[in-house]
Amino acid sequence: MEKVVTGKVRFSYVSVFEPRSVEGGEAKYSITLLIPKSDTDTYNKIINLMNKTLNEAVADVFKGVMPTNPRFPIYDGDGLRPSGEPFGDECRGCWVITANSKEKPEVVDAGCNPIMSKSDFYSGCYGRASIVFYAYNTSGNKGVGCGLNNLQKLEDGQPLSGRSTAAEDFGGSSAYSAPASPMAPATPYAQGIPGYNPAPVNPIPVQPQAPAYTGQVNPITGQPIVNNIYGVN
Secondary structure (H helix, E strand, O other): OOEEEOOOEEEEEEEEEEEEOOOOOOOEEEEEEEEEOOOHHHHHHHHHHHHHHHHHOOOOOOOOOOOOOOEOOEEEOOOEOOOOOEOOHHHOOEEEEEEEEOOOOEEEOOOOOEOOOHHHOOOOOEEEEEEEEEEEEEOOEEEEEEEEEEEEEEEOOOOOOOOOOHHHHHOHHHOOOOOOOOOOOOOOOOOOOOOOOOOOOOOOOOOOOOOOOOOOEOOOOOOEOOOOOOOOO
8 A cells, every 4th residue: 555654744633652442433543744835745645545536436336436525544634623613723834634543653753762651752843754545436435545554753842731931830931949048927917908997996995994892792682791799790
């Protein structure tokens, strides 16, 4: 089967270490290639091989009748997805094509050494892909699909996962520098807060109390005993 080895492309939606199922379908290894429109050589190779695959499939796959509107796996990144939604910003100025395979592809670096870690081969890095094309006629759907052979990483790139890197979080202007002097005591709660102006609190007046009586008390009346004689003044 003829294949196309692309020029340098950007990888997206990387699922090449473990197969992934889409909408309950058969789990496959897959990857999306973002091919710069400036790479006309890769684009022409893909178009020519897709047309050749389509024509060669008329006799057997399409039962002698060329499909009226065959489907192709390549899309304009400046246009719309099949769903009608626009492609992401990372697809601008690119042709977008998704390749998949039931078999796990080989993933290597620039020196053809195997890459085993997901963190080393990710959505956003750059490299080359070996892809093939096949015709299909399933449940009324007719066209050409893209198969995935192998992948080669050439260089790193900004991850497309939406997550920042540790260097972005902690490097550059965000780099840590130890304080020059011990930390100042914490500011009391609510003090020093802009706009905070507590109303003065009026103290509750304290009523003077009579000195405690230390003399004798009549145990019946509870009244003080005068001249030490009960009830006599």
